[in-house]
């Protein structure tokens with residue numbers, strides 16, 4: 001069980017996260033949905049300490065961190081437990097696909113090169129990128145780059161994988177391959193927190209859903225609760241709006 005407690009984050013006088021708390025059980029795939037600008041990215045970034053919340057805590061079974069008051073070493077320990085997949089992939093442009101995945105294994109986990117390489121190849125095979133090991137990001141499609149980024153994040157065996165709109169920067173025809181990769185990770189039991197506006201994907205992959213608005217959790221529950229029996233009128237409004245958008249989009 002992972003507990004995220006009472007996260008507060010502001011940028012100057014803009015309160016972006018106003019006391020966000022929720023629990024994550026092993027194997028959970030929790031979707032965070034909500035309007036644009038509502039704090040979803042800031043929440044994931046705060047959890048991983050890419051932003052620095054003024055207040056809040058995270059508790060794992062064997063480790064906890066006070067976001068408002070912690071040491072550098074805690075930050076490194078947290079990064080071993082949570083890894084992030086970004087909207088814009090954020091691969092090292094001067095490294096090949098293989099080197100991108102090896103990097104964290106050598107730097108964060110301090111594995112010897114030969115072992116890092118073995119694991120990296122295996123992870124790239126799992127995302128069906130083992131035929132592109134020596135390609136640089138600029139010679140890969142967006143979907144391929146994102147699959148490399150996913151392999152890089154998963155290679156570190158995080159207890160919690162954070163995915164921030166992992167398909168939003170992709171051309172529509174490349175979305176499906178990345179969603180399929182994430183679906184496989186979910187089926188393999190990886191614990192994930194995923195920000196997504198792909199509602200049909202959320203519905204089919206997430207077991208829990210959090211609706212975030214203006215830095216607060218308006219409603220959270222099982223995927224069924226939120227999609228079939230939402231209690232808050234804001235949730236209803238958001239879902240209706242997004243279903244309409246879904247109808248206009250493509251089907252996965």
Ligand SMILES: Nc1ncnc2c1ncn2[C@@H]1O[C@H](COP(=O)(O)OP(=O)(O)O)[C@@H](O)[C@H]1O
Pocket residue numbers: 011014016034035036037038039040041042043
């Ligand atoms: N680094 C930053 N500096 C200042 N304001 C920021 C920064 N990052 C995000 N914000 C602000 O925080 C709010 C929430 O942003 P974000 O978390 O990106 O929302 P979402 O991911 O839900 O679209 C927005 O008002 C945004 O302008």
Ligand SMILES: [Mg+2]
Pocket residue numbers: 040041042165
């Ligand atoms: Mg965002």
